[in-house]
Amino acid sequence: MTPDERPPRSRPDRTPIWLWILGPVGILALALIGVSFSVPGIELAVWWPAAGFAAWFALRAAPRHRWIAVLAIFIVTTTANALPGRDLLLCAAYGLANALEAAVIVTLLARRTRLFARRAHLITRAGRGFVLDTANNALYFVLAAALGCVASAVVIGAAGAVFSTGFTPLTGLFVAASHCAAVLLIAPFALLPPPLATRIHAIEVTAQTLLLVGMIVITFSPLTNLPGAFLIFGLFTWAVLRFPIRIVYPQALATAVAVLVLTVLGQGAFADRSSTPLETAAVTVIFMTSLAVFSVLLTSARYETLANATAALELTRVQAAAERERAAALSERLELERQRQDFVATTSHELRTPITSILGYSELLQESEFPPPERDWVEVIHRNAARLGDLVEDLLSLGHGDAEPAALTPVELAAADLASDVVSTHDPLAMTRQVDLGHRIASDAVFVADRSDAVRALGNLVSNAVKFTPQGGTVLVEAERDGGFVVFTVTDTGPGMSPATLARAFDRFYRAPDAETQNTPGTGLGLAIVRELAERNGGSVTIESPRHGGLRSRLVFRAATPPVVR
Known part of the structure; x- marks a missing residue:
């Protein structure tokens, strides 16, 4: 079942101009910012937001322009890596890794869209193709993001081995997790399904948001040292079960960024309870990835349930309206039939008396002696009066055709x-x-x-x-x-x-x-x-x-x- 749809903001075969400007500029800015997301003591960035934004940029582009978006990702990320003065070939390898990551994700999701369209014989719902409107689609997106990030990590690891950057398999695994967390937190904004008509209570959203902020402050700030990071998932369960996707996703992204910044600053449960900087970074990446997967899977599953319920309710409403119209039409038809029968019966009864008189007097005239012309006239009168009498009897029979006979x-x-x-x-x-x-x-x-x-x-x-x-x-x-x-x-x-x-x-x-x-x-x-x-x-x-x-x-x-x- 499909929910009520809203038309896409842009035609599915065109990419808006603003996206070609915002995409490359945003990737470059986030790539430079990503360097700051590193735990003191290790050179690797805990989170690489440019990877998630690059995937968002490629998914927002029109299907026939996505190869251009992938090429733009390669050029921008190569440039971002070259700014610190690295070797150009190494920078190109890193750019290739980021472009490959976006290309794998886009290709897998596009394949899913084509397969769905062939089986269902219909056009995809959001006008841009793949959307996170079912639990199956959400799971497929998570797997596609994981495969894309693994492919990127393999290229980065191979480049590190060739250029002797000191990368190890563990480093590649960490890079894949870092990119995956970014993709799962940012890219879903390009795959939002059409909004559903659900009631949102501002007081409830405000209360849940304040509790979430309070939990982050308590767990990831110098004010306390309580191990309450897992309680954040309880508050997110509240949001997933009650709020639309467009509220849950921004909360997840904001929470992840807040936890990351506090951890990088050396505050909170992860920094205090980790023995090494690498362990702190790993725990932080695992938390962010888990939060992203949790949000994507559960919000998509709830959306699917609400969409099916909305479609079923709408179908029931349409059927009820059709039944009411059918009943009204039947009632009107029965009333018209009753009026028709009454008219036929009344008119026929009124015609019986003059027809009987015509037939009676014409029979008397037939017994009289008239010359041939007048006798022929009387015959015509009698014959046509008899025909008219038969017609009246027919109309009476039709007017009372549904009545029971007097006696069987x-x-x-x-x-x-x-x-x-x-x-x-x-x-x-x-x-x-x-x-x-x-x-x-x-x-x-x-x-x-x-x-x-x-x-x-x-x-x-x-x-x-x-x-x-x-x-x-x-x-x-x-x-x-x-x-x-x-x-x-x-x-x-x-x-x-x-x-x-x-x-x-x-x-x-x-x-x-x-x-x-x-x-x-x-x-x-x-x-x-x-x-x-x-x-x-x-x-x-x-x-x-x-x-x-x-x-x-x-x-x-x-x-x-x-x-x-x-």
């Missing part, structure tokens, strides 16, 4: 003659279109449904079949018991349906392209009504179009036990 009762096909009623109703249309309409019903088929719903559902299927069957075709209505169900099957010899039309056949107001082009009458509600009527009676409806043509519709109801005849 056993319907026996042979006694109720349901299929015959449906077929006889559509015979006139079939005769007009010259379609052979027949039926074949199993006498023992009994199902549970509302009879009027069943008649209307089956009637719509038969009506569709007759409308779309060409002249000379056939439509067959069948009914039989299949296990616990009674299945009505309506088969026609029409053109059938394409897969795209089948997928939308039950959509309301959907009409197949063929129906539009052939001017086949209809509203696109027939199959939608069939499905709603079937489902509210505990049944179902399916349609299929065989490869050889035609259409087969299956209307299924639950079967019932036939009545016992006595």
Whole structure:
């Protein structure tokens, strides 16, 4: 999981001008200052801050400019070593050691970044590549710093052997530890991850800082001789567990520098309890390195935990917001559906009365004696009023499609003659279109449904079949018991349906392209009504179009036990 990110301050493919100025000047100044960090009695510097700043400089440079930064490190450190009047070749060797140290660290961290990007298929998070945002990354950084410092110490040791400077393997080990402490305390400032939204209490930070200063004064000053150096790690644990990285790292660096200065001045626990200057320097370097490793590892681990928790919390918040939006949308949709159903039902009921009057009076007019023109007019009025009545009934069915039927009762096909009623109703249309309409019903088929719903559902299927069957075709209505169900099957010899039309056949107001082009009458509600009527009676409806043509519709109801005849 990734935390909320802030955009990098500079583009990842550009190195700001100020860095090219600050980097070399800072390395040169710290190299000259580093000479002063030596314990009286030995010539080696206990701490070499130029090494840490050089690593910071190389890591802050854009990836494509880092080789230039490494070259600048070589030139500046060579110059710094030449100022005291040393041999130029020896100075170049020392410069090479410092440049190699930065190059090893940068290369290893860049390799880690590329490997991560390939596996995760995403761009690194801070825009500059490697950042200390996980415990694994922190451990990798510590190992990379150690390898870089060891490589530098090997070159320095080899140069000492060639130029007879008196360096020994122990000296090389000391140089590696000195450089490593500097890299681990300074270079992390170039690898800071994006800040997390955490609450910081100024009073708590102030209290912890004052206690830390007090502990340093007590342990590393002439005021006391108490062996309390280890207590500093307890105070740092407080900082690591409570404060952001941007507070912990400066505290670690300031603490290390304060302890180093007091020790160089001959004060504190390390200077008083060491028998030789070299032992004092070694203990000081070990303390600084331990403090740096402790800070880097624990702060990165805590950052990873907080980042994961922040990401999980944000994900939960987004999901909750999405659920609220979904619930609101569903509520609005249900309300719109209720309003639509109320409108359809109310309007349809209001239309029933005038349509019934038109149909009744047109039937009376049909029984009267009129000359041909007027009789044709009456026929047109009656026919269109009947169509309008069918449309109103369809709308009423849709408006109350989710309501339970008045009563579910056993319907026996042979006694109720349901299929015959449906077929006889559509015979006139079939005769007009010259379609052979027949039926074949199993006498023992009994199902549970509302009879009027069943008649209307089956009637719509038969009506569709007759409308779309060409002249000379056939439509067959069948009914039989299949296990616990009674299945009505309506088969026609029409053109059938394409897969795209089948997928939308039950959509309301959907009409197949063929129906539009052939001017086949209809509203696109027939199959939608069939499905709603079937489902509210505990049944179902399916349609299929065989490869050889035609259409087969299956209307299924639950079967019932036939009545016992006595």
